[in-house]
Every structure is written in C-alpha cells, then in structure tokens.
Amino acid sequence: MKKWLYNPVLESELKIKMRGWRTAAAVSTYLGIMLLISYLYFNMTFNNVYRYRNTFDANYSIGLQIYTMLAILQFALIILITPAQTAGSISGEREKQTLDLLLCTKMSSIGIIMGKLISSMSFIFLLIIASIPIFSLALLFGGIAPSDIIMLFAFYMITAFAIGSIGIFCSVMFKRTVTSTVVSYLTIFILGILTVIIGVNMLSSYYSKFVNSATAVDPKFYTPFVFYLNPAIGLADILARQSGNSTIDAATLISGVFGFGYYGSSNPSGVVAGNRWAWNQWSLWLRNAVVMLSIAVALLAASAWKIKPVHRPLRNKMGGTSNG
Amino acid sequence: MLVIKELVKKYGKFTAVDNLNLEIEQGNIFGFVGPNGAGKTTTIKIIATLMQPTSGIVKVDGMDVVREPMKVRERMGYMPDFFGVYDNLKVCEYLDFYGSSYGIPYRERKKTADQLLELVDLSHKKDSYVDSLSRGMKQRLCLARSLIHNPKLLVLDEPASGLDPRARIEMKGILRELRGMNKTILISSHILSELAEMCDTIGIIENGKMVIDGSVDDIMRRITGRTLVRLKLMDRLEEAVNVLKEQPMVEGIVQEGNTLEITYDGEDQDLWKLLKALVDHKLPIISFGKADGNLEKIFMEVTKGEEVAL
Numbered sequence: 001m002k003k004w005l006y007n008p009v010l011e012s013e014l015k016i017k018m019r020g021w022r023t024a025a026a027v028s029t030y031l032g033i034m035l036l037i038s039y040l041y042f043n044m045t046f047n048n049v050y051r052y053r054n055t056f057d058a059n060y061s062i063g064l065q066i067y068t069m070l071a072i073l074q075f076a077l078i079i080l081i082t083p084a085q086t087a088g089s090i091s092g093e094r095e096k097q098t099l100d101l102l103l104c105t106k107m108s109s110i111g112i113i114m115g116k117l118i119s120s121m122s123f124i125f126l127l128i129i130a131s132i133p134i135f136s137l138a139l140l141f142g143g144i145a146p147s148d149i150i151m152l153f154a155f156y157m158i159t160a161f162a163i164g165s166i167g168i169f170c171s172v173m174f175k176r177t178v179t180s181t182v183v184s185y186l187t188i189f190i191l192g193i194l195t196v197i198i199g200v201n202m203l204s205s206y207y208s209k210f211v212n213s214a215t216a217v218d219p220k221f222y223t224p225f226v227f228y229l230n231p232a233i234g235l236a237d238i239l240a241r242q243s244g245n246s247t248i249d250a251a252t253l254i255s256g257v258f259g260f261g262y263y264g265s266s267n268p269s270g271v272v273a274g275n276r277w278a279w280n281q282w283s284l285w286l287r288n289a290v291v292m293l294s295i296a297v298a299l300l301a302a303s304a305w306k307i308k309p310v311h312r313p314l315r316n317k318m319g320g321t322s323n324g
Numbered sequence: 325m326l327v328i329k330e331l332v333k334k335y336g337k338f339t340a341v342d343n344l345n346l347e348i349e350q351g352n353i354f355g356f357v358g359p360n361g362a363g364k365t366t367t368i369k370i371i372a373t374l375m376q377p378t379s380g381i382v383k384v385d386g387m388d389v390v391r392e393p394m395k396v397r398e399r400m401g402y403m404p405d406f407f408g409v410y411d412n413l414k415v416c417e418y419l420d421f422y423g424s425s426y427g428i429p430y431r432e433r434k435k436t437a438d439q440l441l442e443l444v445d446l447s448h449k450k451d452s453y454v455d456s457l458s459r460g461m462k463q464r465l466c467l468a469r470s471l472i473h474n475p476k477l478l479v480l481d482e483p484a485s486g487l488d489p490r491a492r493i494e495m496k497g498i499l500r501e502l503r504g505m506n507k508t509i510l511i512s513s514h515i516l517s518e519l520a521e522m523c524d525t526i527g528i529i530e531n532g533k534m535v536i537d538g539s540v541d542d543i544m545r546r547i548t549g550r551t552l553v554r555l556k557l558m559d560r561l562e563e564a565v566n567v568l569k570e571q572p573m574v575e576g577i578v579q580e581g582n583t584l585e586i587t588y589d590g591e592d593q594d595l596w597k598l599l600k601a602l603v604d605h606k607l608p609i610i611s612f613g614k615a616d617g618n619l620e621k622i623f624m625e626v627t628k629g630e631e632v633a634l
Contacts, residue, residue: 008424016412096408101469104372104402105425106394309374310390 008107009115010122017123030081030127034073034134041069063141064243070135071152075159075235078124079192082160083184085120086167088177090307095177103309110304113172117164117300124160128153148242155238158289159231163188165296165303172303195230202226223284229295234288241283325350325477325508326371331380333366333532340366342532344380348510348525350476353503355519356512358529364512365405367529368481371510372402384477398426401470405482405512409454409462415441416450418465419472426473433472440468444498460491467498478502480511484518496522553586553595558608567605571598582610 017023045062090113093099102112138144170184171177202224227233282290305311328346332339341363348354358364369375370382373393381388387395409418416437423433441447444464449457457465463483470478483499484492499522502509513519519526520540527537536543557564561579568574568586573594576587588598599612 006424008421011424012410012413012417012421015417016410019412096410097404097406098408098410100369100372100374100404101402101407101422101466102425104374104397104400105422106397106427106473107425310376310393312391 007111007115007118009102009112010119013115013119014122017119023123023126026123027127027130030077031130031134033077034070034131037073038066038070038134038137041066061143063138063143066141067135067138067144067148068239068243070131070138071235071239074128074131075156075232078127078156078160079163079188079231081127082120082124082163083167083170083181083188085123086117086164087171087181087184089116089120089168090171090303091174091177091180092171094175099307103307108304109308110300112307113168113300113304117161117168120164120167121157121160124164125157128156144242151242152238155231155234155285155289158293159234162231162292162296165299169299169303172306192230192232195226195233199224199226199230199233223287225291227284228288228291231288231292234285234292237284237288241285325352325385326354326510327381327383328367328371329381331367331370331382332378333363333370333375334378340532341370341377344529344532344534346527346534346537348508350508351506352524353499353509353511353522355516355523355526356510356529357516357519357526358512358514360514362529363532364514364529365481366532368402368479368510368512371479372400372404373397374402398473399475400477400479401473401475403466403470403478403480403483405485407466409457409465411453411455413454414451415446415454415457415465418454419469422469423472428473436472436474437468440471443471443501444468445494458491460487460494463487463491463495464498467495471502476508478507478509480509482512482514484513484515492518553588553598553612553614555584555586555602555609556611557582557584558610560607563605564602564607567601567607568598571601574598 045065090099093102103109107115132149135149139146139149166187167180167184170180170187174180174183206224326346326348328344331341331344333341344363344367346354356364356367366375370377370389371384373389373396377390383389384396385399387399389396410421413421419437419440420433423437424430428436438447441450444467446457446461446464446468449461454462454465463486467480467483470480484495487495499509499511503522511519511523516526516528523540525537525539526543528535555564559582561582561584564584565577565579568577568584573588573590574586575589578585586598588595595614599609602609602612
C-alpha cells in the first residue's frame, strides 16, 4: 500500500471494530429495521391498491414510492448513527488515556482525525452496501435506474462525512464522550430544524416583495443560503429530481409543507441559459453538498489544530526572536 | 542528549515549572524526584512534545521540542504515568499499531516487536488481548511500546507506580538491561530510594524548581552531618511540634500523618534530651528513633513541601 494512503489509526480501528459480534449485530439490526419498515410499507400499499382498485397495477410509481421511502429511511438512519460513531472518537481516546500515546507518535494530527473519520464512514459505507439488496426491491418495479441509486449513495457518503466531522469536532472540543455525543446530536437536530425555519422565513420575506409587483420572478433563482446547510434539503432535491413529475414528490415529504420542494422537479437537468458553471446554475443538492463538504473540511482542520499539542509560535515561524 | 534551559510553564497564575535547568548526557540514567505536584509530569510532558512550554528551551538530541516536534518524537520514547490500552487488540497487534504509527516498515516492526516482547518478558502473551493483562504486564508492554522505534532517549513517568514489589523488581531489571543498550533514560518517581540505586544522576524538583541535582554521591556529600529522627505519636501532634520548635538543634520538621520527621543537627548524646523534653510534656509517644536511609533524609532536606516549622 502506498505510504501516504496508509493510516495506522484506520487500520487498527477497522480491526477492532470488525472483531467480535458487535458489528455483525449492528448490521443485522440495521437491515432488520429497514426490512421491517419496507415490509410494513409494502403491505400497506398493496392492501390499499387491492381495496380501492381491485387490480394490481405494478407500474413504476410503486417502485418509485418504495425507493423514496427507503431513501428517506436510510437517510434518517445514517443521520442517527453517524454521530454515535464519531462523537466518541477523540474523547474516547482521552478517556482511555491513549490519546497522548497516539499524539507523541509520528502520526500527524490530521492523520489521526482522518483515520477516525474514515473508519466511522467505512462502517456507514458497509451499512449502505449491505442495504443494496433491499434497495433492489425498488428496481423490481422499475422507474429507478441504478445510476440514481449510485447518486443517492454518493450523497449519503457526503452527508456521513459532514455529520461525521461535526461528531469529530465535538469529540475534540469536549472532554467527555457523553457531552460530546449529546452536543453533536443537538447540533444536528438544531441544524435540521433551524435551517428550515430560517429558510422559510427568508423565502417568505423575499417573495412578499413581489406580491404586488407585475414582473414575474423565477423562484429558481432564490434559495436561502441556510438551505445548503441542511442535508435533508439536498436529499429532497435529489429524490424530487429522480422522481421527475411523478405522483409522489419526495420534496413534499420533507420540505413540501412549506412549498419549496418543487424547484428541483421543475427542471431536472438544472441547466438554464447562461453559464452552466455559475453557482446558481448548479442543482440544489450539488450546492448543498459543496457547502456541507466545505464546512466539514473546516471542522476537520480545526479539530486537527486543536488536538495538536504544540504549535510553533508565529514569531518564530516568521524568523523573529526565539523564545528563551 | 537532553537540554532544558530556563523552562517555565504557567497555568494561568499558577507556575508549575519555574525556570528549570537540566542537562542529561548520552547514556546517562537520570532520576527525576519530587513530591506529587512538584512539576515532574509537566516537565516530562513538555519533553514528550505533548505540552506547550510558556517559555524556555527544551532540546532532545539537538532538536527543539516546539519547532521540530516530529524529529523529537523520532528520537524519544515516552511512557506516561497513567495510560490505557485498547480493548479488542492483541499484544502483538498493539505493538504493531504503534510501530506503524511511527512509520516503521511492516517486516522491521514485526521483528522489533518480537525482540521487545522478549526483553519485557511478554513473549508468551503475544496473542493475548491487551486488556486481559495484569497491571505490571501492561506497564511492561507500555515500556516495550515506547521502545518500538528504537529511541535514543527514553522518558518514563513513574514507571513503578501502582506496581507490586515483584513487578517493581522486574521493571528495574528491564531498566538495567536498557542501560546496557546505552539508552539515555529520564525516569521520574516520588520515591527517591527507588531511583537512587539505578540512576547515575538525580535531580530533586520542588514547586517547579530544581532544588538540587548531581550524582547521588555528590548530593550525599553536600548534605551531611545531620540526623533524621522519626517520631510517632498517638495524637497531640501540634503540641509536639511546638515542643520541638523550642529545641535549638532541631532544623526541620515534616509531618506525615501521625509521624513527625525531624532533621536534627546534633550528636547522639543530645538526642535523649530531645526525647526527655517530649516525655516531660507527657506527649503520647509510640515510637522514637533514628531513621536510616540517607536518601530519604536528602529528600526531606531539600523538599520543603509539608514542612510545619522553621
């Protein structure tokens, strides 16, 4: 393995994690929950179809519904699992009194942080891979292409990365794992709720300006920035795009209550006239992913800086007088 | 090998290390002694590049701990006073993990790990889980871990703390072997006698300051002619202290529980006068006698920590 690719923390974390029955049990439970919920959903849907129509029309919309349901379910599970995976990574080392031993090795602090994050993400990746057979239920009915699923899974990984970095940051900032876990869940919860509330306010105040105006405004050109902080909105956008103008609009499930879910479905390609590389020409989920990734990178850099035990004084770096 | 110049570490207003100077030659074993809270661990953490000094210079093999921490880590092995181990990791994997953290190639670290396990007498536990080891074994394993990258300097913070006598003797045996390997070792303890027999030089730290340092013999020579008397009482210790203070030859009193340790500058024939004075006050004395162990005397002499008189 290439030297720069090799991360001892990652190797050892994976070894420890995969040893014993815990991971196997976790994956089984995870799949069990997904399977149970999709079974209930199947049951309900088919019962409804039989009762009201007396025929079973296995058209693609059922596949799409199942896909959407699974996508949201999996997304919710990832949001719930990732903080638990990461929030104890550094504080746990501190509690076990192994952090100092790790810091005085030749590993860089960013290497330690990335090892921790990637090992947690690989667990999420394992869950996602393990869920492919359940997702293929949706493929049975058609309406969803494998490329849609790949896109969705990529977005999952980006979400796991972003949420994971929040967990890591908390575990660096707080001494105890319990505090760190609570704070990271709270942060994610507040981020999820607050961004929607603030965003809706911003939207309504923005559009209220045009209520009496004669000029029509394309709503596509205004998206409150706070929406980019919320992965649920990115997911809604992806699902809306993928389902097109079908009977179910995933955006309505999460954000449609407020009436902004239709942007995505209005123009699946996301390309209007003008420079297609311009920021506001990107699809919403992509902008969402980019913003989340940048924040995650900033949090990880901050975490690495924070756990680094000694920092070269600035004046020494500049070639100024030495201390002492 | 290790040079400390005017090292200062402050936590807010509290000064943990106060203008500390120290130099250790290659191949020397240095004993770092001081009561709990004297600044030993703080100094050691600064040497181990785990703490930022407020001011001063610390150099390991010519490398500055603040400017070139990575180069210092390459040259230094560190064993903390308290440390943990990972669950679900085997002894050989534990060493392998730290070996890889130091960037040692796979084959080399496998070989080194086997040799080190031999050294610390844990070869038979190679495939056991780390958390199943006894405290003494963990301590030895941690020592092996700190040697995995073949450092020139070894910094051991209280390596014998919490060990039973047998494990202590085993630890000492290992250190003796390391000395044969020409490693420079800095070893801290709050018990002087524990270090004296294996160290070339010792330094006594008190309130963040190096009170005295030099070879054991040298220090002994510097403080001579005084007797240490140990006195145990049932109670009324304060009264006893007051009585002792009145005695002209008493130079220092240190209280430890029900025991008073008295530094006494006088001949043996004067000692009974001291006892008489105490008895005259009807103090409940349980035992009274000259304490042997010059090392403890030195320690008491130079650390004024809990002194109650003079």
